[in-house]
Structures are given as structure tokens and as C-alpha cells.
Amino acid sequence: MKKILVVGLGLIGGSLAMALRGFEDFEVVGAVRSQSTYSKAAERHAADRLTFDPAGELPGADVVVLCQDPAGIIGFLREHRDRFKPGCLIWDVCGVKTAVMEAAQCLPSGVNFIGCHPMAGKEVSGIDNAEGTLFRNTHFIVTPGPAATAEHLELLRRMADHCRFGDVIITTPERHDEMIAYTSQLMHVIAVSVCADEGLFSCKGFEGGSFRDCTRVAALDPAMWTQLFTLNAPALCQVVGALEERLRQYRQAIETGDREALSAMLACASGRKKQIDLERARGDDVRPAF
Amino acid sequence: MKKILVVGLGLIGGSLAMALRGFEDFEVVGAVRSQSTYSKAAERHAADRLTFDPAGELPGADVVVLCQDPAGIIGFLREHRDRFKPGCLIWDVCGVKTAVMEAAQCLPSGVNFIGCHPMAGKEVSGIDNAEGTLFRNTHFIVTPGPAATAEHLELLRRMADHCRFGDVIITTPERHDEMIAYTSQLMHVIAVSVCADEGLFSCKGFEGGSFRDCTRVAALDPAMWTQLFTLNAPALCQVVGALEERLRQYRQAIETGDREALSAMLACASGRKKQIDLERARGDDVRPAF
Numbered sequence: 001m002k003k004i005l006v007v008g009l010g011l012i013g014g015s016l017a018m019a020l021r022g023f024e025d026f027e028v029v030g031a032v033r034s035q036s037t038y039s040k041a042a043e044r045h046a047a048d049r050l051t052f053d054p055a056g057e058l059p060g061a062d063v064v065v066l067c068q069d070p071a072g073i074i075g076f077l078r079e080h081r082d083r084f085k086p087g088c089l090i091w092d093v094c095g096v097k098t099a100v101m102e103a104a105q106c107l108p109s110g111v112n113f114i115g116c117h118p119m120a121g122k123e124v125s126g127i128d129n130a131e132g133t134l135f136r137n138t139h140f141i142v143t144p145g146p147a148a149t150a151e152h153l154e155l156l157r158r159m160a161d162h163c164r165f166g167d168v169i170i171t172t173p174e175r176h177d178e179m180i181a182y183t184s185q186l187m188h189v190i191a192v193s194v195c196a197d198e199g200l201f202s203c204k205g206f207e208g209g210s211f212r213d214c215t216r217v218a219a220l221d222p223a224m225w226t227q228l229f230t231l232n233a234p235a236l237c238q239v240v241g242a243l244e245e246r247l248r249q250y251r252q253a254i255e256t257g258d259r260e261a262l263s264a265m266l267a268c269a270s271g272r273k274k275q276i277d278l279e280r281a282r283g284d285d286v287r288p289a290f
Numbered sequence: 291m292k293k294i295l296v297v298g299l300g301l302i303g304g305s306l307a308m309a310l311r312g313f314e315d316f317e318v319v320g321a322v323r324s325q326s327t328y329s330k331a332a333e334r335h336a337a338d339r340l341t342f343d344p345a346g347e348l349p350g351a352d353v354v355v356l357c358q359d360p361a362g363i364i365g366f367l368r369e370h371r372d373r374f375k376p377g378c379l380i381w382d383v384c385g386v387k388t389a390v391m392e393a394a395q396c397l398p399s400g401v402n403f404i405g406c407h408p409m410a411g412k413e414v415s416g417i418d419n420a421e422g423t424l425f426r427n428t429h430f431i432v433t434p435g436p437a438a439t440a441e442h443l444e445l446l447r448r449m450a451d452h453c454r455f456g457d458v459i460i461t462t463p464e465r466h467d468e469m470i471a472y473t474s475q476l477m478h479v480i481a482v483s484v485c486a487d488e489g490l491f492s493c494k495g496f497e498g499g500s501f502r503d504c505t506r507v508a509a510l511d512p513a514m515w516t517q518l519f520t521l522n523a524p525a526l527c528q529v530v531g532a533l534e535e536r537l538r539q540y541r542q543a544i545e546t547g548d549r550e551a552l553s554a555m556l557a558c559a560s561g562r563k564k565q566i567d568l569e570r571a572r573g574d575d576v577r578p579a580f
Contacts, residue, residue: 119498139495169495179496182489187500190480192559193536197529199472200562204569205429205459206469208409210477213503218563222556226549233544239487240541244534246483251530254523259516266512269482272490273508279494 005061007031007054007076009041011122012093013067014130017047019163020065021132029057040127058083063155066092070227074103077113084111089152091116095180096231097143097173104145112152115143115173117180118165123219137166143173181235188225189240191218295351297321297344297366299331301412302383303357304420307337309453310355311422319347330417348373353445356382360517364393367403374401379442381406385470386521387433387463394435402442405433405463407470408455413509427456433463471525478515479530481508 004026006017017030030047031054032038041050051057058064058080066073073092077100084090090113094100097115104113119139122129140160144153160168171179194200195218203211229236253262294316296307307320320337321344322328331340341347348354348370356363363382367390374380380403384390387405394403409429412419430450434443450458461469484490485508493501519526543552 119496121498138498141496167495176496179489179493182487183493183496183501184498186484187504189537189540190484190504191500191563192556193533193540194476194480195559195563195566196536196555197472197532199469199529200566203469203473204566205457206409206431206466206473208411208428208474210481210507211473213506214477214480215563216503217500218559219567220556220560222553222560225556226553229544229552230547230549233547237541237545239489240537240544242487243483244537244541246486247479247530247534247537250479250483251527251534254519254530255527257520257523259520262519263512263516265486266482266510266515269485269508270510270512273481273485273505276485276490276494277509 002026002062003029003057003060004063004065005029005031005054005057006047006065006067008033008067008072009037009046009127009130010067011125011127011129012118012120012134013065014041014044014046014127015120015132015134016065016067016093016118016163017041018044018130018132019135020159021045021048023159023162026063029061031057037127044127044130046127046130055080055083059085061085062088063159064088064090066090066094069224070094070096070099070231073100077103078106081106081108081111084108086110088112089114089155091156093118095184095228097176099231101143101145101173109147112147112149113145114148114152114156115145115176116156117141117143117176118163119184123217125221133164136164139167139169140165141169141171141176143171143176177232178235181232182239185229185232185236186239186243188217188220189229189236190243191215192220194218292316292352293319293347293350294353294355295319295321295344295347296337296355296357298323298357298362299327299336299417299420300357301415301417301419302408302410302424303355304331304334304336304417305410305422305424306355306357306383306408306453307331308334308420308422309425310449311335311338313449313452316353319351321347327417334417334420336417336420345370345373349375351375352378353449354378354380356380356384359514360384360386360389360521363390367393368396371396371398371401374398376400378402379404379445381446383408385474385518387466389521391433391435391463399437402437402439403435404438404442404446405435405466406446407431407433407466408453409474413507415511423454426454429457429459430455431459431461431466433461433466467522468525471522472529475519475522475526476529476533478507478510479519479526480533481505482510484508 009030009032020028028047029049031051101115120135296303299320299322310318318337319339321341363384391405410425
């Protein structure tokens with residue numbers, strides 16, 4: 001029997017271990033650090049087997065999935081670089097890819113690292129909130145390095161299928177980080193910025209769906225998002241700055257009562273959004289899997 | 291039999307007419323302008339009866355619900371001020387209240403206008419998208435003028451119950467407009483600002499739930515939101531400016547790599563959001579109905 005070692009059973013790692021159970025002829029082993037996570041993972045049958053000793057499992061692991069926070073992933077690669085099984089596939093789930101791909105350059109040849117980012121999550125964390133169905137119909141983004149083999153990419157695709165991801169998107173780490181700054185990190189900066197407003201506690205009774213939706217992700221893990229934001233600083237600062245400028249333009253049109261300009265700006269943005277929704281409904285955005 | 295006249299069967303008016311059908315001993319009459327809306331409303335049994343002539347119905351209407359766009363509501367009050375039945379109750383659904391309450395001052399005494407704002411909606415408009423269940427568990431905000439009678443407030447409360455609103459919030463027009471600038475209008479300004487980004491069409495495959503949630507309301511009706519934004523310009527510009535400033539602070543902390551400051555800001559906002567969610571889960575935000 002082959003072995004998949006999932007390191008870190010938080011929300012994403014726990015969900016991946018659950019989703020990967022039963023994959024072909026692989027045993028899924030979950031590596032945890034705390035007794036509390038061990039107990040919860042055991043109770044929920046999150047993996048076929050649990051361990052406190054990931055290092056001890058590495059020589060026999062055909063696939064290693066790194067699900068710690070960004071610093072944890074980078075540190076693990078560096079610390080255990082010589083323990084991985086020759087020919088094994090390592091992939092990770094970090095929300096920024098350039099920094100992780102760079103760290104993976106420390107690995108010996110023959111050990112293949114492929115950067116991955118499951119575009120799934122919740123505003124809550126930990127094994128308590130893990131679910132094997134978390135990845136259904138979400139994007140699985142893959143940033144293979146130059147040394148990625150066709151066999152490993154094919155194996156990864158089969159794992160993605162088993163987890164029921166909606167599609168697999170292959171791109172470069174740089175493009176991933178640029179896109180994710182806009183589609184994900186900016187949404188989190190917006191949510192925390194809105195929740196920092198003095199009005200938050202006095203507005204109860206006045207929220208509609210748009211407020212709940214926009215602020216949902218503000219209940220984030222500060223330590224992890226501090227890492228994610230600073231690891232992608234240039235791309236993120238660019239999109240935050242661009243948003244500030246567009247907000248300023250709206251404010252100016254509203255302040256000066258320039259209804260014509262305001263109406264034109266709203267029509268343009270609303271038209272773009274409607275077109276994107278239409279394309280999505282038609283399924284134009286489904287990319288071919290590799 | 292008494293009569294409720296719902297003027298304007300768009301998304302909100304159509305949904306209200308449907309939700310109000312069967313209310314006590316009232317006939318629900320829907321006033322439309324276009325043949326197309328008439329046909330669709332008839333097909334969907336949106337009201338007990340339909341008419342192209344709201345003015346002709348006014349002398350016999352015990353309750354009039356104004357569901358046009360803001361300019362339409364204000365114009366209707368002015369044009370028909372002398373046609374309303376003495377002792378009748380008029381309420382509206384406009385998303386800004388100060389401007390509408392001011393316009394209602396043209397009404398003769400004995401005709402009672404109560405400003406209302408059902409905090410429900412969709413990112414699509416028109417009778418096609420109307421549903422009688424739209425208001426379930428949403429906030430019904432009420433801004434009574436000084437002349438509002440206890441009987442009319444009680445009648446309004448029974449209508450809100452019949453429509454299955456989650457709660458009824460009574461406040462002043464000024465406070466409503468200040469709160470709504472933050473909880474609703476700002477969310478719409480954010481959504482259109484995000485969708486104005488050049489990255490919108492190239493980011494397909496990289497969106498997660500946060501992006502879909504935050505941009506959902508960008509597919510708005512430009513003409514109506516131009517009115518809503520400009521009618522509430524001072525309060526809205528204040529919150530947009532405050533958001534620009536907080537985004538700038540985040541950008542600065544990320545740009546300079548000040549992890550300590552960034553982490554503290556994230557912890558603060560995330561803590562506030564978690565506390566609000568907790569209070570909401572405990573039901574602390576349910577205000578007593580009047």
C-alpha cells in the first residue's frame with residue numbers, strides 16, 4: 001500500500017485528509033502536533049492513521065501534503081529536505097505561491113514539489129470545522145515547477161478528482177500571486193477595514209445581505225493572514241492602492257453631485273459584473289484540466 | 291373590504307404585493323405602468339387586482355405602499371397629494387429616508403406617511419425576480435414622522451408580521467440614513483469599485499467565495515443607485531472616506547513590512563467581527579418590535 005502523509009490537520013489539512021481517504025491504494029496518514037487535534041481527528045476519522053511524528057513517516061511517504069501555515073510549510077521543507085523519499089511528490093496548500101516555490105528549491109533533485117492552492121475555505125478554522133466535502137466545485141490551482149513530471153501532475157489530477165474539485169487551473173507562481181492579491185487577499189483587507197469602522201457595533205438591525213457577505217471573512221486568523229499579506233506585499237499593495245483610487249473617484253462624483261459621471265461609472269461596473277456572471281453561467285470559465 | 295394599493299411592481303413592490311396578499315380583510319391592488327409588467331404580474335398572481343391607474347384608486351385606498359424608485363416616490367407624493375383618502379396610511383420602501391420624509395411634508399394633515407425600508411433585495415430587479423418570501427427574517431426599518439398615529443403603527447406592524455419580517459426597527463430618518471450609508475451603500479460602492487478593476491476579466495479561475503460574496507451586488511441598477519447615493523451624499527462620502535483611510539493604513543503596514551502593526555490591526559478587526567457574530571448568534575441584536 002502506498003502512503004499519503006498530510007502534515008497539519010487544521011481546517012484545510014483536516015478536510016483534505018478526509019477528502020483523500022479511499023484514494024486508490026493509498027493509506028492517508030495525518031500528522032498533528034497537539035493532543036487535542038489528535039483526539040478530535042481520531043473521533044472524526046479524519047485519516048486512516050494519525051501520528052505525532054511526521055519526520056518518521058517521511059521515508060515511506062509517496063505523497064506529502066503540507067497544510068501548515070506559510071511559515072510552517074517553508075520551515076518544514078527546509079528542516080526535512082533530506083528525509084523525503086526519492087521520487088515522492090510533495091504539494092502544499094499555501095495561499096501564496098512564489099515564496100513557497102522559492103523555498104522548495106532547497107529540495108534534492110528527484111523530490112518533486114508542486115505548489116497548489118485549493119480555493120476553498122471558511123471564516124472559521126481548525127479540525128472542528130473540517131469537512132471532506134469542502135472542495136466540491138471549487139478551483140484547485142496548481143503551479144508546477146520546471147521539474148514537475150507528467151506522472152506527478154497526472155497523480156495530482158486524480159487526487160483533485162477524488163476530492164471533487166470543480167476544476168484544475170495550471171499557472172505560474174507569479175501569476176497566481178498577482179491574481180490572488182485581487183480575488184482573495186483584497187477581499188480580506190476590505191472585510192477587516194469595514195469591521196474596523198466605529199459604526200460596527202451600532203449598526204445592528206441595519207445590515208442586509210450585502211453587509212453580511214462582504215464582512216464574512218473578517219473573522220480571520222490574524223497570525224496566518226499577516227504572513228499571507230506580507231509574503232505577497234507588492235501585488236497586494238498595488239490592488240489596495242488601485243481600490244483606494246476608485247473609491248476616491250466615486251466619493252468625488254457623489255460629493256460634487258455629478259450624477260452623469262456617477263451614473264456612467266455605475267453603468268460600466270454593473271455591466272462588467274453582469275457580463276462576468278453571464279460568462280460564468282455559460283460555463284466559459286471552466287478551464288480544461290491538465 | 292379595505293384596500294392596499296401597491297404602486298410599482300418591481301422586485302420589491304412585486305414581492306410586497308405577493309407577501310401582503312391575504313392580509314386581514316384587505317384587497318391588494320397592484321399599480322403598474324407597462325403592459326409587460328401587467329402581463330407578468332397577472333400570470334404570477336402578484337396581486338388580487340391590477341391597474342394602470344393608481345390615481346383612480348387613491349380615493350378608496352386605506353393603505354398606499356410606494357415602491358417606485360426614489361424620484362418616482364417623491365414625484366408621486368407631490369403629484370397626488372390631494373387625492374389620498376383622508377385617514378389613510380402611506381408607506382414607502384426607499385433606501386434613503388430623510389429626502390422622502392421631507393417630500394412627505396407636502397401631504398395634507400390627516401394623511402399619514404410613515405417611512406419604511408425593507409432591508410431585503412437581490413442583485414437582480416423586476417417582477418420576474420419578485421417572491422412573496424423575500425422578506426422572511428430580514429429587518430423592516432420604520433421611520434415614523436411626528437404625526438404617526440399608534441393605530442397606523444400597529445397596522446404597519448401587523449403587515450410586517452404578515453410578510454414574515456424578522457424584526458421591526460424604529461428609528462429616525464437621519465439615523466437610518468447614517469447607518470445605511472455604512473451597512474448597505476458602502477457595500478455597493480465597494481462592489482462596483484472592485485468590479486471596475488482591469489483584473490476582473492482575467493481573474494477567472496481564481497475566485498473563491500469571498501470574491502463572489504463581495505462583488506455580488508455590483509450588478510446593480512445604475513439609475514436607481516445614482517439616486518440613492520446622491521440623496522445620501524454627506525453620510526455616504528463620510529464612510530467612503532473613512533474606508534479609504536483604513537485601506538491606506540493597511541497598505542502602509544504591508545508595504546513597510548510592519549508585521550507587528552499589521553498583526554495588531556488584523557487581530558482587532560477580526561476580534562470585533564467575531565464578537566458581532568457571537569452577539570448575533572445569541573440573538574442580542576433582535577430589537578423589540580414596536
